[in-house]
Amino acid sequence: MLQTKNLKFSYDGKTFLDFPDINCQRGEQWLLLGQSGSGKTTLLHLLGGLRKPKQGEILIDGKNTGQLSSTALDQFRGKNIGIVFQKPYFVRALTVEENLMLAQELAGQDVDRDYIYKLLNQLNVGHKFKSRTDNLSEGEKQRVSIARALVNRPTVILADEPTSALDDKNCHEVIKLLETQSKEANATLLIVTHDGRLKELIKNQIEL
Amino acid sequence: MSNIKLAWKNLTNKPLNMMLSLVLFALGVGMISMIFLIENQVQEKFDKNLAGISLVIGAKGSPLQMILCNMYHVDDPTGNVKIKDVKPFLSGRNPLIDKAIPLSLGDSYKGFRIVGTTQDYPELYDVKPKEGKVWENNFEANIGADVAKIANLKIGDTFYSTHGFLSDGMNGHEHGQFKVVGIFQKSNSVIDQLILTTTQSIWEVHANHDEPETTETTETTETIDTTKEETDNHDGHDHATDDGHDHDHDHDHDHDHDHSAPQKPLIEEVDQEITSILIKFKESSKKSFQALTMLRGINENTEVMAASPAIELNRLYDNMSLGESFLRNLAMIIVLVSGLSIFISLFSSLRDRKYELALMRVMGATPTKLFFLIILEGLLLAVIGYVIGIILSHLGMSVFAGQMEDKYHYSFTATKFLKEEFYLLGGALFIGFVAAVIPAYQAFRTDISQTLTES
Numbered sequence: 001m002l003q004t005k006n007l008k009f010s011y012d013g014k015t016f017l018d019f020p021d022i023n024c025q026r027g028e029q030w031l032l033l034g035q036s037g038s039g040k041t042t043l044l045h046l047l048g049g050l051r052k053p054k055q056g057e058i059l060i061d062g063k064n065t066g067q068l069s070s071t072a073l074d075q076f077r078g079k080n081i082g083i084v085f086q087k088p089y090f091v092r093a094l095t096v097e098e099n100l101m102l103a104q105e106l107a108g109q110d111v112d113r114d115y116i117y118k119l120l121n122q123l124n125v126g127h128k129f130k131s132r133t134d135n136l137s138e139g140e141k142q143r144v145s146i147a148r149a150l151v152n153r154p155t156v157i158l159a160d161e162p163t164s165a166l167d168d169k170n171c172h173e174v175i176k177l178l179e180t181q182s183k184e185a186n187a188t189l190l191i192v193t194h195d196g197r198l199k200e201l202i203k204n205q206i207e208l
Numbered sequence: 209m210s211n212i213k214l215a216w217k218n219l220t221n222k223p224l225n226m227m228l229s230l231v232l233f234a235l236g237v238g239m240i241s242m243i244f245l246i247e248n249q250v251q252e253k254f255d256k257n258l259a260g261i262s263l264v265i266g267a268k269g270s271p272l273q274m275i276l277c278n279m280y281h282v283d284d285p286t287g288n289v290k291i292k293d294v295k296p297f298l299s300g301r302n303p304l305i306d307k308a309i310p311l312s313l314g315d316s317y318k319g320f321r322i323v324g325t326t327q328d329y330p331e332l333y334d335v336k337p338k339e340g341k342v343w344e345n346n347f348e349a350n351i352g353a354d355v356a357k358i359a360n361l362k363i364g365d366t367f368y369s370t371h372g373f374l375s376d377g378m379n380g381h382e383h384g385q386f387k388v389v390g391i392f393q394k395s396n397s398v399i400d401q402l403i404l405t406t407t408q409s410i411w412e413v414h415a416n417h418d419e420p421e422t423t424e425t426t427e428t429t430e431t432i433d434t435t436k437e438e439t440d441n442h443d444g445h446d447h448a449t450d451d452g453h454d455h456d457h458d459h460d461h462d463h464d465h466d467h468s469a470p471q472k473p474l475i476e477e478v479d480q481e482i483t484s485i486l487i488k489f490k491e492s493s494k495k496s497f498q499a500l501t502m503l504r505g506i507n508e509n510t511e512v513m514a515a516s517p518a519i520e521l522n523r524l525y526d527n528m529s530l531g532e533s534f535l536r537n538l539a540m541i542i543v544l545v546s547g548l549s550i551f552i553s554l555f556s557s558l559r560d561r562k563y564e565l566a567l568m569r570v571m572g573a574t575p576t577k578l579f580f581l582i583i584l585e586g587l588l589l590a591v592i593g594y595v596i597g598i599i600l601s602h603l604g605m606s607v608f609a610g611q612m613e614d615k616y617h618y619s620f621t622a623t624k625f626l627k628e629e630f631y632l633l634g635g636a637l638f639i640g641f642v643a644a645v646i647p648a649y650q651a652f653r654t655d656i657s658q659t660l661t662e663s
Contacts, residue, residue: 045657048570050569070575077572078573089567090564091564091567092564106568106571106572106573107571
């Protein structure tokens with residue numbers, strides 16, 4: 001469950017970004033739509049616990065993340081929130097498999113190799129688990145970063161423009177994957193995008 | 209995945225950057241460690257061979273040269289002194305002197321110096337024969353442990369001495385025949401590298417060649433002709449003042465000396481020469497006024513020279529320490545530059561890796577974790593550089609030891625590790641830490657949201 005109440009944020013302390021209240025139930029898929037500069041990414045960072053709000057509450061599974069200490073927030077984020085970024089980032093010195101293992105370890109979880117292979121296979125990159133991330137194609141990178149977002153069985157999955165660099169075919173595929181995976185994990189999926197193609201695919205929508 | 213493993217993977221991901229830092233670091237550490245090793249072993253050799261000797265008396269010349277030659281056997285003699293000029297020291301009547309040991313140098317075998325002396329000499333170093341006995345008669349010899357090993361001599365073997373100290377025998381000729389009667393135990397003192405015999409043996413060898421007119425010494429020797437084939441070797445030598453003895457006769461003396469006890473006490477051979485006397489004062493008189501002024505007294509009032517090993521060695525160390533401190537400073541600069549190179553390489557790699565670091569934060573890493581990750585990378589570089597440097601210095605030391613062994617017959621070891629090298633590890637870790645601290649602080653301060661929005 002992902003909820004916000006009266007959420008406000010300001011970069012300079014003068015002008016405030018006002019965000020509409022959000023109420024997404026567990027296992028639902030939502031689309032957060034908005035033009036460039038409307039504060040989409042800021043909202044995603046707030047929801048993901050990468051920034052702290054100036055005002056208002058963010059509740060994830062009933063927990064107000066804005067009130068956690070920074071160490072507790074780091075832990076909480078690693079464990080409960082999976083984030084898929086617009087650009088797929090990896091620790092480049094590590095292989096695909098090691099990147100996913102690192103994600104589990106940093107979240108304070110035990111390494112679960114079986115689950116890692118299962119995820120990679122479901123995402124059709126099982127054969128790449130020993131590859132350096134630099135050697136993957138863009139589509140493969142995107143899929144591996146989806147796997148990483150899911151690897152700790154989070155309650156919330158946030159995706160920031162996951163399809164903006166993809167053609168129609170891949171765009172559909174990625175959304176499909178995100179949908180099925182989040183459903184399987186019973187996680188709330190929130191996709192932040194300005195990509196109009198997604199409007200037809202996901203009914204629950206919030207406009208900024 | 210442990211932080212160490214992650215740090216290691218990050219370093220090896222950029223092998224060229226790592227290499228540069230490592231090479232510099234290893235070079236600096238290697239130089240410092242090698243200076244320690246050489247300094248330590250040279251000093252140890254010198255100190256061990258002091259053996260309580262307070263004064264060396266010999267012909268006038270360079271005091272340092274006299275010390276090096278007569279105590280460490282690495283330089284040429286300053287000349288010879290006549291027994292009559294040094295008789296007061298040898299007589300045993302001087303109340304200050306515990307032991308006065310005459311040394312006669314000038315000959316060698318395969319580069320090992322033959323020293324004509326008394327049995328007090330090995331006792332000074334507390335060295336006893338491991339096999340055989342201590343020499344008593346002329347042309348009996350005791351050899352040091354290294355001599356036995358390298359020249360491959362056993363008890364009962366005979367060998368010919370060569371004039372001069374060079375192993376190739378270029379400026380020498382084979383003369384006296386010596387017989388090995390004892391092999392000393394290994395002592396790590398200068399005795400290991402020496403061949404010891406009676407002073408009279410040296411005189412006799414030289415009497416036959418250099419002063420053919422002193423024929424009374426050859427009179428006593430037997431004339432069994434066993435080495436005819438050696439005759440040619442001696443054709444070039446000047447035996448022109450042949451006083452009635454036939455030529456062959458002379459040679460036979462050379463190679464088949466009488467192994468009899470010396471005829472007269474050393475002290476009565478007033479016109480014979482020795483190279484030096486090593487003086488050991490009595491424990492009770494060591495610090496006495498007379499002992500302390502003896503050096504000056506000898507140098508001002510006699511034809512011979514006295515030198516104190518302690519004073520000369522300190523002077524030598526002073527001279528050495530000048531070059532040494534230059535090298536040490538140079539090595540320090542190299543280490544500092546390598547620290548700088550570690551800093552630059554970490555700093556620039558952080559710029560490439562800032563998204564990675566932000567990502568690790570997203571995945572749950574605390575800022576402290578990132579700080580220690582980068583610190584660990586710096587420390588890891590320092591430790592690896594240190595290990596390579598120590599390996600280099602010990603390899604270098606083994607090369608140096610080989611050269612010293614060839615040149616001076618002094619043995620050094622490459623396998624000895626010093627506590628200074630351990631302290632050096634502390635220094636290396638410190639530099640690794642300092643070089644990493646600014647990049648680590650930057651990683652600590654990574655603002656996730658800002659970094660990820662920049663892209």
